[in-house]
Amino acid sequence: MKRTFFPGMLVALLFANAPDWHLRAQVGSAPTGSAVLDDWGNRFRLLGTMVPENALRTQVRTTIAQLAMFDAVNAVLDGRYRPFASKPASPAGASPEAAAIHAAYVVALNEFPTLAGTINSAYEMSIAGVQATPEARAAGIAVGEAAANAVLAARAGDHRNDPELEGYTPGSGPGIWRPTPPGAPPQTPFLRFVTPFGYDDPARFRPKAPPALDSRTYTADYNESKDLGRLTNTSRTPEESATAQFWMPSASALWTANVRSLASSLDLLHAARFEAIGIAAVTNALIAAWDAKYAYMFWRPVTAIRAGETDGNLETEPDAEWTPFIVTPSHPEYPAAHTTVGGAALGFYTVWFGSDEFRLAFMGNGGAVRIYTSVKEIHAEEGNARVWGGMHWRHSTEVGTAIGSRVGKYTATHLLEPLDD
Numbered sequence: 001m002k003r004t005f006f007p008g009m010l011v012a013l014l015f016a017n018a019p020d021w022h023l024r025a026q027v028g029s030a031p032t033g034s035a036v037l038d039d040w041g042n043r044f045r046l047l048g049t050m051v052p053e054n055a056l057r058t059q060v061r062t063t064i065a066q067l068a069m070f071d072a073v074n075a076v077l078d079g080r081y082r083p084f085a086s087k088p089a090s091p092a093g094a095s096p097e098a099a100a101i102h103a104a105y106v107v108a109l110n111e112f113p114t115l116a117g118t119i120n121s122a123y124e125m126s127i128a129g130v131q132a133t134p135e136a137r138a139a140g141i142a143v144g145e146a147a148a149n150a151v152l153a154a155r156a157g158d159h160r161n162d163p164e165l166e167g168y169t170p171g172s173g174p175g176i177w178r179p180t181p182p183g184a185p186p187q188t189p190f191l192r193f194v195t196p197f198g199y200d201d202p203a204r205f206r207p208k209a210p211p212a213l214d215s216r217t218y219t220a221d222y223n224e225s226k227d228l229g230r231l232t233n234t235s236r237t238p239e240e241s242a243t244a245q246f247w248m249p250s251a252s253a254l255w256t257a258n259v260r261s262l263a264s265s266l267d268l269l270h271a272a273r274f275e276a277i278g279i280a281a282v283t284n285a286l287i288a289a290w291d292a293k294y295a296y297m298f299w300r301p302v303t304a305i306r307a308g309e310t311d312g313n314l315e316t317e318p319d320a321e322w323t324p325f326i327v328t329p330s331h332p333e334y335p336a337a338h339t340t341v342g343g344a345a346l347g348f349y350t351v352w353f354g355s356d357e358f359r360l361a362f363m364g365n366g367g368a369v370r371i372y373t374s375v376k377e378i379h380a381e382e383g384n385a386r387v388w389g390g391m392h393w394r395h396s397t398e399v400g401t402a403i404g405s406r407v408g409k410y411t412a413t414h415l416l417e418p419l420d421d
Contacts, residue, residue, distance in 0.1 A: 032131065034271035036097050037069055038260050040104035041275065043122060045253075047112045056188045056286055059252050060160045063197055063276075063283045064151060065107040070276040070416060072099035072147035076140060077269045080419045084197075084276070086150035090143045095132035096268055098140030099147070102127065106148035158195040166190040167294050174311045175213050175304075177297045177332040181323075184330035191290040197280040198415035203295070205288040205407055207399050210298045210334040213311040221393035222308070222316045225301045229390025231323040240388045241325065246364040247385035248326055251341035255282050258362055259345060273416050278348050281411040285344030285404045289337040292403075298334035301390055324390025335400035336392045342382045343404020344411070346375045351412035 044065055048058030067084040075087045076096040090099075105123045109116060130137055168189035172178060179186060192202060211217040228236045236244075247254075259278035263271040301324060304311065308318030331337075350356045356375040363369050372378045383397035 032097060032129070034263060034266055034268050036100050036126070037066070037263070037268075037272055037275055039126065040069065040101060040108070041066055041260065041279075043104075044108065044111075047108060047115055047119070050115055050118070051112060054164065054188050055250060056191055056252065056290075057160065059256070059283050059286065060158075060191075060194055061107070061111040062256075063280050064111070064155055065104045066272075066276040066279050067197070068103040068107050068144075068148040068151040069100040070272040071151060072096070072103040072140075072144040073269055073272040074416075075099070075143050075147060079269050079273075081273060082417045082419055083147075084151055084416060085154040086147060088143050088146035088150070091139045093133075093136050094139035094143055095130055095136040096140060098127060098130045098132060098137045099144040100268070100272065101130065102141040102144030103148040103151075104144075106145055107152065110148075110152055155195070159190065159193040162190040162193060164188060164190060167192050171297055174307070175210075175299055177299045178303060179330060180300050180302050180328040182327070187329065187331040188290065189294045189331075191287060192294045194287050196284045196287050198284070198411050202287050202291045205403050205410075206292050206295065207335060207403055210296055210393075211395055213316075214313050217395050218393070219313060219315045221395050222301075222304065222313075225387055225390060225393055226305050226317075226319065226322065228388050229301060229324055231325050231390070234325070236325070236388055240384070243381060244325055244385045244389035246368060246370065247338065247382055248365045248389065251338040252282050252286055254362075254364060255341050255345040258360075261361075261363070262349075274352065277352075277412055277415050278345060280415055281344040281348040281408040282341055284411050285341045285407045286337065288403055288407050289335055289340040289400065290331070292335055293332040293337070296334050297332050298396075300328050300333045301393065302328050326389035326391060328391050333392060334396045335403060336383070336386050336397040337400065338386050338392075339379070339383050339397045339400035340404040340407070342378065343401040344408035345404075346378060347405040347408025348412045349408075350375060350405075351409055 041062055044058060044062040048055060048061070071083045071085055071087065073079070073096045074081055074083055076090045076094045076099045101123070105119065108119045112119065127137065132140070165186060166189065168186045194202060196202060227234060228240065256279055259275055259282065263274040266274060302322065305322040306318065306320050308316045357373065360372045360378070361369050362372060379401045383401060386392040386397050387394055
């Protein structure tokens with residue numbers, strides 16, 4: 001059963017079948033222990049807005065920083081986990097917090113060179129707050145330097161800095177995506193070429209092509225979205241409208257925040273690993289979705305419904321004035337990125353906690369929090385939200401969920417794995 005809470009209400013999270021894990025929404029705290037991961041992880045988002053650059057490009061950079069922080073902490077604490085790129089030698093007593101902070105700092109300078117002044121100021125304050133002897137701090141810094149440089153070397157040539165519109169060829173005609181109102185340019189088509197984390201081929205999880213325009217699946221989806229996803233004169237209920245709005249923000253932002261909230265009560269080593277894998281799963285899901293989106297270039301409801309007379313389907317009546325309940329994002333429709341990303345995060349959770357039934361608090365639009373009891377429940381609601389918002393077809397949300405689940409489980413079992421004793 002789902003319950004909705006709002007900002008200011010205390011929300012406690014407890015996973016069933018995992019009595020030792022007490023997971024709660026993160027509140028403000030000093031950047032010590034596992035909080036240093038979020039202090040620097042969230043700093044990347046702010047740096048991305050200062051450049052400015054597309055948030056999805058920043059998501060890739062953030063993932064690199066998370067992996068560098070994990071490798072640094074894993075080295076200092078001698079964790080029994082396979083590193084992403086290296087496990088530098090670490091003297092006894094080195095500060096793991098200093099290692100994590102410095103690793104993120106090195107990545108930040110590499111990724112945002114024009115913001116060096118801002119980054120240096122933040123680093124000086126952050127490293128000065130580490131509770132350790134000067135010797136322990138210096139040793140941690142050396143480990144963080146080595147770990148970050150190894151991760152950056154491993155990611156050389158990963159296409160994260162490719163031109164924004166690389167991979168996009170304009171198209172037209174029935175079924176073909178074109179920029180949607182209000183006419184923003186295509187969003188980050190280059191992302192389809194970015195090397196994933198934990199495997200090499202961005203197209204590894206590419207689904208089959210979307211349904212034909214004269215298929216029963218497309219016909220049913222067309223008429224469902226036309227009714228339930230329209231702005232006015234709709235059969236959508238107030239609760240369905242609220243659900244569409246709850247899930248309206250960026251999927252990667254929502255799910256990255258959820259990953260961080262669940263890691264907040266873990267010790268530094270396990271929090272670093274949890275965040276690195278979880279955020280990598282989110283990023284891998286974006287890459288998988290963008291690969292398929294720009295490979296198939298399938299049109300959005302706002303385009304299709306206004307041009308229904310052109311699709312060769314007698315059961316898809318056009319409506320030239322049709323407007324979605326929520327403004328459509330500026331990238332192709334298939335598959336739904338929201339459910340792909342959500343599926344990946346939940347696939348990771350399922351592997352980590354060994355269950356697909358648990359209580360999870362999720363913060364959505366405006367800071368509202370909903371409580372869920374199973375992966376299946378979240379999959380259903382996130383998919384419904386995209387149909388009820390008028391941005392997607394039903395089949396696309398289902399395919400996204402399936403792809404995302406595979407991406408998340410694969411990432412969880414092929415990245416930073418436990419080492420045999």
